[in-house]
Amino acid sequence: MSAVAQAPARPGDSGLPGSELAIETHGLTKRFGSQLAVAGIDLAVPRGSVFGFLGPNGSGKTTTIRMLLGLARASAGEMRMLGRPMPTDLAHVLPAVGALIEGPGFTPFLSGRANLLRFDAADGWAPRRTRRARVDRALERVGLTQAAGKRARAYSLGMKQRLGIANALLMPRDLIVLDEPTNGLDPQGTREVRSLIRSLAAEGTTVFVSSHLLAEIEQMCTHAAVMSAGAIVAQGSLDELRAGGESRAVLTTRVSDADTAAAVLRRLLHRDDDSEVEIEVRAGEERIVSAVLAPDVPPELIVRELVEAGVAVLGFAVQKTSLEDRFVALTGEGFDVVR
Structure with a gap:
């Protein structure tokens, strides 16, 4: 899934309050019947950081992200994103958030460029007159300019991942949420995505990266939280996490x-x-x-x-x-x- 919600405010003009934290949760919980998928977690994601959300597959990472973005209802707890309560202020927050969750989904018979043009057109606050220029810029940033005219069904998994990231970058964002962004990428593509994430952070965007790959977190992130069986077992800067050992x-x-x-x-x-x-x-x-x-x-x-x-x-x-x-x-x- 790769999508950004429409809302009655444009990113940058929405009056989002300042806060030292881009994402903040208290006691965030999700139950599926008798199963406790997310067990009352307290997340604190500093603005401007590249924050790694690390844990084995099945530890609750994607469920947490879905709750943050309003794609799943929390069973209990509180959330704030970009200084606003969620999901109460979902319509004001989501225009400033780009996301790639659970893999990209595109119309297979359309080209990569045509898919992005359709996604951008669905955003009511994306200016039409600069649409093509913004799509071309997003394709260039993820290294897909040469493949932009190829149908999406001919894309490799890694190319689809990059196209999904391009979709999240069509408009300026204060926060980018990426679920396993290097999944399916070859070593060169992985390096390019790392470089892209660092450049986004250098521009002031907070990047929240979910991954089960420790090496990716170490090479991309400034901060991290570690999930295990639905609970956060450690959180802080990478230096703080390293210092906790012997x-x-x-x-x-x-x-x-x-x-x-x-x-x-x-x-x-x-x-x-x-x-x-x-x-x-x-x-x-x-x-x-x-x-x-x-x-x-x-x-x-x-x-x-x-x-x-x-x-x-x-x-x-x-x-x-x-x-x-x-x-x-x-x-x-x-x-x-x-x-």
Whole structure:
């Protein structure tokens, strides 16, 4: 589905109030009979951000987006978009929002350009005199100028995705909502969509991107929320999400020094249990000794104490928890990290 609602106000002229948040929800809930699909979530999407809505398939992402855009009725909770209550002010908000939800849908026997012209004509506030220029500009932005005259039924899945994004960009938008925007794209197309999303954010547009691909979120987004089984289990800037994980001190030393090194780490890092300091066997005469860092123990102190204890420090590093490790720890589920 790819559509933008008509309304009695033009984007930019609608008097939408200023707010630090482009999307805000409190206790947003959706039930389908006895099934709880979205479990009272609190979303906070800063204006001007590229916000990643991350979670395994079936975690409630698309259902949440459908409620935000008035395509599904919430069972409970409150929503605000661009500073206005939803769905009360749906007619004022949606002209400033472009969306690509659950894949694009086009008339197959019409060309890509003709499809966009029809969608634009359905928008009562899109100026007719600049329609063709705006359609051509949108096609150019998503890299479909050369294929604009081809019938939509001949488009690949990736081309249809880009045509759907072009539809969301026909008019200036304050907020763009994209559900799995790189689905079906080849590596070059994926890079182009990433670049497009960054350029939209640079122009001041807030971009809300739903994805189950961790690598896409890491490369495109400034902020993210992690969904699992209908609930948000983490939310914030990417740096804040990374900081929520543990860091490990990882030492490479000789076999003969491994036990001494482990004893030093236990003492400095307050690890009473032997299992909290790991000794990994490596080929030859080397061992890897590691432990979770304590926040009050600087790495340089550890290295100094190791040297003073006579340990041969062949290598030392602080390994921070990756976003992948962090998210798996939060959700108990894996994410696709490669295409």
